[in-house]
Amino acid sequence: MIANIVQRRRIEVLVDRPLVPLVIDAANRAGISGYSLLRVEGGAGRNGAWADEEISGAQAKQIFLAVASQEKTDRLVDHLSPLLDSHGLVLFVGTVDVVRGGRF
Amino acid sequence: MIANIVQRRRIEVLVDRPLVPLVIDAANRAGISGYSLLRVEGGAGRNGAWADEEISGAQAKQIFLAVASQEKTDRLVDHLSPLLDSHGLVLFVGTVDVVRGGRF
Amino acid sequence: MIANIVQRRRIEVLVDRPLVPLVIDAANRAGISGYSLLRVEGGAGRNGAWADEEISGAQAKQIFLAVASQEKTDRLVDHLSPLLDSHGLVLFVGTVDVVRGGRF
Amino acid sequence: MVAETGLSVLLSPMILFFVLGAFAGMARSDLSVPEPIAKGMSLYLMAAIGLKGGIQVAEAGFSSAILLALAAGIALSLLLPVPAYAVLRKAGGLDRVNAAAVAAHYGSVSVVTFVTGSEILTSLAMPPAGYMVAVMAAMETPAIIVGLLLAGGALGSGARRSGTALWHETFLNGAVVLLVGSFVIGLIIGKDGAVPVLPFFETGFRGVLCLFLLDMGLVAARRLRETRSLTWRLVGLGVLLPLLQGGVGVLVGTAIGLDTGSAATLGILAASASYIAVPAVMRMSLPQADPGVSLGMALAVTFPFNVTVGIPACIALATRFAA
Amino acid sequence: MVAETGLSVLLSPMILFFVLGAFAGMARSDLSVPEPIAKGMSLYLMAAIGLKGGIQVAEAGFSSAILLALAAGIALSLLLPVPAYAVLRKAGGLDRVNAAAVAAHYGSVSVVTFVTGSEILTSLAMPPAGYMVAVMAAMETPAIIVGLLLAGGALGSGARRSGTALWHETFLNGAVVLLVGSFVIGLIIGKDGAVPVLPFFETGFRGVLCLFLLDMGLVAARRLRETRSLTWRLVGLGVLLPLLQGGVGVLVGTAIGLDTGSAATLGILAASASYIAVPAVMRMSLPQADPGVSLGMALAVTFPFNVTVGIPACIALATRFAA
Amino acid sequence: MVAETGLSVLLSPMILFFVLGAFAGMARSDLSVPEPIAKGMSLYLMAAIGLKGGIQVAEAGFSSAILLALAAGIALSLLLPVPAYAVLRKAGGLDRVNAAAVAAHYGSVSVVTFVTGSEILTSLAMPPAGYMVAVMAAMETPAIIVGLLLAGGALGSGARRSGTALWHETFLNGAVVLLVGSFVIGLIIGKDGAVPVLPFFETGFRGVLCLFLLDMGLVAARRLRETRSLTWRLVGLGVLLPLLQGGVGVLVGTAIGLDTGSAATLGILAASASYIAVPAVMRMSLPQADPGVSLGMALAVTFPFNVTVGIPACIALATRFAA
Ligand SMILES: Nc1ncnc2c1ncn2[C@@H]1O[C@H](COP(=O)(O)O)[C@@H](O)[C@H]1O
């Protein structure tokens, strides 16, 4: 690979739609301003199975996906950790190579 | 990171919609009860390109996404391996850090 | 795991919908013929926040997801690198274990 | 009369489509209505009833009855959650946060229950007054504030966002904005101005309601099947609360002098439980509450109960009071 | 007569929208109908025809013709896959599993082909009887069972799920439930009860069909373009099978004494191939079958052929038999 | 007259729904129209106006006016971007690529502005001629080519794809295909052939337009709020360009002898800016252009301006010229 490549963390937070602003807020406070929201169509967890056909959108979920430096990731994890159980978030962090990753 | 972090496997299975129950079934037998289903809007493979505008939903696909321990992952892979070719599944497994991952 | 497992790269390219054919084209030239397109429902970046409710689909985005060998991945990254800034693409590459990965 | 009304209700196409959906959901059929279609139909229904309500008020003119009915609706939405909370804690065995969340759902209203009730009343030649749409919109959100007060200390944790954010969610909730907005548009354009658009909002109305209720049946049945949060006690309360609240609503409506159809509708509103506006606000403001409990009760128990039994019961009661 | 019918068919707005879609798909235009909208339209069309069929039967009353037609339909769905399977193996060069899967598609029916045929027949003043909707619903799934038997040993691999799951998929398939359910609702409410909802299900019907056929044209053309599984032989069979099966259907319909429109419709049903119910079940029960083959033939070859040539041919044949 | 027309326009249900959407978007309400529903409504609107235009031309017969109007429309689409480009560079401070992209948007047209204008003209008893739909379709894409020429050297980078791909995008763009296709279908079937499908395309038309404009209001307001690319100068040009271009359009329309309604419509088309066809092509062919600038101006400034002020202004001007 010719381009300048850096390692960054790839953060995924599975979150109920009405709580997405909370996660974005936490990300902004952690210095993460770039993110994407993926559509989740269904799933299962401790509360049984769900599908987003629900008329009430309150339980529909999205994946908040952000690529960020280790440092910002740590800050985001710090902000979200206390909410994981109370708000039913699921959070996991992988590692990716980013081309021209300086801006993340 | 202050929270207790563990390493888990991140499993993705690309699967035709009508076959999703098969994968969920295999996951349950492997002890994996938490998962999410992501929307896939199109793609291409050995059978050419497709888009989910198809009137018949039989070829629309989803991504089955689950985070689980190495042990459960191995069991799921064992269950699904024989179906990869016959049922046209695509399966890959990454590694992620999970905060408060005890329950996975 | 009993099956024959190989390591492959997992490429994600965040791309505006009208530019997807460009990425597919680059992938084909890199020898990557299998890919999936994921729905992205919103996000934020240097140009502020967006949601795909936009009436004009020109700014709606998809994630181009492909699993490929290191070699093909390098070629794809080479092809796309010059476009990252001019076309506003976001590209990152992770590592995954693939069962029966010979064909990727 | 009750039995008769009940039967004619149960054999109307709308209710039969609901039953079909419930059957398909119970039997695990793969029948499903795409989520954007369901949301599109609910936007259509809300715009249509808002518009028609506004036009009717523009025709009938303002009256003190409107203000009385609005005040009664707001009072019901504010007060009903209190006894409901007590019952849910005692008889339902819920903790503070969950009881408060459920109480807020039951203090608020269900748009589709309202629409179904209005259609049935219209077919029985006692349509509710046009301003009842405004009453419904006014009842959507007061219960949320009471619910949060009842949850009390629990508010603390989400506090950072909840000041303005809550206020905002409460008054600028999509359903409220669309209902009130269409109502005002109806008021402005009046009957004559509405001529070009009414065909759309009238021709399709009952048919769309059929398909929407088909989906509601599917959703209610699936939720009943998948839920792990409902106990038999809670199911019982999901039947008891609408009966009690519906009775109070009809009583209040009759007491303030509403016509029979409107009094019955106030009862139907009081009996109904929100499954759109309130759940989203609760998820944001009381994230510790289990949505499985509140949505399970509102959607899977109370909604089907109201559509089949609660509405005819409110109508019968209002008719008796009127006689 | 054939030519005349054919021309008037080809110049109807519905078929012209189909042709427009096919043109756009062939020319790689980026015109597309969002998938939830397409699904919403198909729910609407199925509810509408179920309802209308039920209402017509409620009007006309039950008769032995209904039972005869149902029996004929089920028999066709069960038996047609057998010769189709033989032809697909011999002339089409398909292996056992794929031949069985395709045969199941052709034994079952296409709702949109049925609707298009009914509209054309109605415009020619020989509408099919209301109960033909029930016949269609009855023909949806028997072919699936025969297809799986024909696939024989191949069943083994998916066997774990296939016992109850298959039974379930077959009888509680969404399309079947909605068609039969709406039919029963139509039966129950009758013509009078349907007054409030009919405007919705009638006013929009042909227009929705236009937009749906626009999408079918797009989908068929794109599939034809993208497919890698179709050979010229299979394309030929995609034209031959509907002609043969359509002929048999018209013959049987005439033989059991159906009126001309209904006999033509039985032929159209026999000639049509499923692209909704069957593909999903096959994907589940015969995952080794290549959906590119069966959907390619059913959607990209047979559907366009039927809509433009097969339907007029069936009508012409039924008219000749009647004379 | 201007004021009067303006007021009656502002109080029509369509514009009031637009205002409601804009209010909800500004107030950050969570009201939203699902994206597939919005796309479905725009397909419906385009099919309906194409069809109706074709039917009207089939009725009225071809005339030299049609060719004149088509030529005028194409000329406007080709020429208007040139002065717009100059203004955008000088007064707007945009670089070459962005000025060219924005100029292309303003040379092209907005379908919804056209439809809204036609409805208003019809309510004022001066409906535009049926062929104006064809004029609109003809104006959709010429501006794209001029825009790319203006961008000049910048074309280089995307050059590989742009030869055939651009040609293709330009002429087989989904909106163009659907508009022209439905127009041709209308021409073929004529008034009589359209009887079965017209109820769908007429009954719902204005109501669907209301809901679509509700969504446009939401989208425009949200874009105005989120945008980081708009300067006050660009906002000013988003008002000035439609006024100038609209004036030229009305002038040309009057000069070539169009009736008042059609001349006003040519002005409305010239004043309107594309936010569907052009943005997608620009994103592909001029990826270096910031879509925030062009969409911000077209959607968030010019569209609301036209719907509330620009359309009445064009109508008033055309009426004055006619007098
Ligand atoms: N192990 C997992 N892997 C992926 N998604 C999960 C997992 N566990 C839970 N989820 C998702 O998170 C949601 C909430 O989970 P829970 O908090 O367990 O109720 C579920 O409905 C799933 O969509």
Ligand SMILES: Nc1ncnc2c1ncn2[C@@H]1O[C@H](COP(=O)(O)O)[C@@H](O)[C@H]1O
């Ligand atoms: N290498 C790949 N990376 C990501 N997705 C793939 C890949 N190969 C196949 N797919 C997806 O899997 C589907 C089936 O692939 P196939 O089994 O090759 O026909 C395709 O339509 C794609 O959506």
Ligand SMILES: Nc1ncnc2c1ncn2[C@@H]1O[C@H](COP(=O)(O)O)[C@@H](O)[C@H]1O
């Ligand atoms: N760090 C990030 N992580 C995930 N998605 C991102 C990130 N940055 C940008 N994006 C996505 O890429 C789009 C374009 O970003 P930008 O090029 O910064 O305008 C955004 O709208 C997001 O959807």
Ligand code: NA
């Ligand atoms: Na209530």
Ligand code: NA
């Ligand atoms: Na058949």
Ligand code: NA
């Ligand atoms: Na213009």
